[in-house]
Amino acid sequence: MRRIGATVAVAFPAAFLGVFFLYPIGAILFRGLGAEGLTRLIELLKKPSFWDVAWFTLWQAAASTVLTLAVALPGAHLLARRQFRGRSLLRAAATVPFVLPTVAVGGAFLALFERLGLADGPLHLTRTAGAVLIAHVFFNVAVVLRTVGSFWEGLDPRASEQARVLGASPVQAFRWVTWPQLWPAVAAASSIVFLFCFTSFGVVLILGGPTRATLETEVWRHAVFRGDLASATALAMVQLAAVVAIVMVTNRLQYRRAVVQQPVRRIAPPRASLRLLAANLGLLATVLGLPIVVLVERSLTRGRSGGGWGDWTFDHYGALASRSVLLPASALRALGNSLLFALVATGLAVLVGGLASLVVVHGRRALGRAFDLGLMLPLGASAVTLGFGMLIALDEPPVDFRSSKWLVPVAHALIGVPFVMRTVVPTLRSIDVQLREAAATLGATSVRTRREIDLPIAARALAVGAGFSFAVSLGEFGATSFLPRHPDQLTAPLALFRLLAQPGDALRGQAMALAVLLMLLTAASVLAIEGWGRRGAVRGDL
């Protein structure tokens, strides 16, 4: 009985990963490394237009990372080194943007630029690199705030106090004592942000426009728009190679970071001065809050031209229920599809991620390490590569799955599994060995111990991971944009993308209404579950 259970725990996640991730990625490699594929790749590398795209992908990711650091590091200092009312609220609120659907955020920034009169004219931001950079800052502030913030909090404040006592000014103390300890965390966070920006898709597609293409959007354009699978394959190969390189660098930096961290006796941090607090919160509120506020406002108004205030109305929300010519189904039905897919994807992610976590923590060492790495891959590999791989691999025997509408939640589950594992594995590992030994000495069998001790604690971690994968599935756009073939597969982000692509006040209003609903659902699922899970002994972070 136990053997069968163990076999299932290993086989099911392995098969899931193999069929739906490794096989599609393998298909890209197989095509790309064939004689024809290589010819195409060489042709591609000779085109100046490719180098334009590659260069833009690279520099926008680098610039986004630098900008994100500039906005988030003062906030990280505030969270780590100062006390103020609403500290935990700020931490939670700043996390929300990270999980918001990229398409909805793209919509929010479109609305913001229109509201500020920056949609066109000489100072326009829409369809510029600037727009892409700002949106990337919006998403990634949370990454820096959380990873650098918590690391900074763990550094012994006495080192910098000692520097002050020895005559160093605050700037000198930071430069010579704090920074040498902090930079590995900053480097690790930067490399993650760089990876996210490098593989960013929805935001670039919406805010960058056709002239601002990255490798991701080019894969999509060639595969979906033009049906040129050979060129798309060559581009995907380049993208894969770049992502693997970035992930390797990231892992190295993560390792260095783990070495530096040390336990510390706490001193109560000083209160934040009002000026410091106001400057920081003002900046964060502007970057993170303003787009959302304008989005909500835009979804509730009508009849504006130029920038004046319109009339308040709920019509845009009402219109979501009716069918429009642009969409194969009503926006509301797309939202329904999204919720259904998110439920199925979450169930799958919890099942696969939960079993895999057990294998990682309790299974044989080599097997555990393979699972840990393998199931994290979908998080690193770009969603577009995944979607493209599924597009070319799963629509013909031996695995003809593309006509099934359930391929969408399967793709989402692949992306959700890492989130489940990232919360469950550290929690399972943290369950006190003594607790388990105590149970054993009290006569509990190993199965019983697992049920009575591990399960209740792991359940909360599973729930937190589930909340994240639910939110991720609701907003997933990169992989999904390659898959649907019929109305049943239309998800809310896809519908939103099509609405945003069209001009016209009413359509724009509808798009904003849909974006608001999508954001609300996403934010609510993460905040509710996280608030509950954090009260338990849940460890781990993204």
Add this chain to the structure above:
Amino acid sequence: MGGGLETPGLKVRDLSVVFDGMPVLNGIDLSVAPGEVVVLLGPSGSGKSTLLRSVAGLEKPVSGEVKWGDEDLSGVPTHQRGFGLVFQDHALFGHRDVAGNVDFGLRVAGMPSAARAHRVTRSLALVGLDGFESRRVDTLSGGEAQRVALARSLAAGPRLLMLDEPLGSLDRALRERLTSDLGSLLRRIGMAALHVTHDHDEAFALADRIAVLGGGRIDRIGTPDEVWTDPGTVHAARCLGHENLVELNSAGECALGLLGVGPGTVLVRADRVLIEPFPGDGELTAEVKTSSIRGGRAVVVVDVSGVMLRAWPRNVLAVGDRVGVTLGSGAIVPLKS
């Protein structure tokens, strides 16, 4: 003083610090003259460290002033105060070697590197760590790390050195040795020092004056001799290591007889409890309850009609011995509660 130039040295007047609405320090008055070693003695949580941090400018007091001579330091940031502070767990910079730690204060002051190297060598020699310049700080033992921290603070040339339980995390033997090393070093270089500890032996070994802290106030301050012979309060007596605290009833009586002081608690000084080997030779008779050797001398606890008194007899006694006890002059010290 009457209008003349004030003498240099640290002067803390009416200093109060509040954390989250809770007073931690409550109207502290304290001074340290140049070359003087003042020890702050008190249990953990009595606000000793907070007082040091306030003097260093790392905590902001709600009221009161910190001055050096007649220079008011209230608005002066930490790095311009010219005070050194050695933390309990030494807070060495892990990313620098020993020399890199010791010359930190000189680098921020912009001293040229040749002069820095010279000063580092001298500072390390002062604490007995010659040749340690290129050692990594994570290869140092606890005592070595603490001496590097001391050398680092001394190298910067402070006008006042503050030490926050610098020996607290070391084992007893090492602590005693370093305490005596520290004491002779401070006197040799004539450094003004404010030293924090909860260990009364350490306080007596180092101090020119001892200030006993309790409940955010200074309970008693004076030379070691003054505070030991007259601690003033029950709290101070306990901090200073006195154990013969005896409750008197409302008539001022206890089993020792009428002691001639009012009701409350009195201290019976262990050095004035005179033990006579023959019961008949003392004013009172007693039985030896425990007997041991501490710090190389005999220590006993005797039972005088139910009152337990610690005493230092000239000879080693056995448990169960009957002895005579005489309370010498000044043995009874009244205490405020």
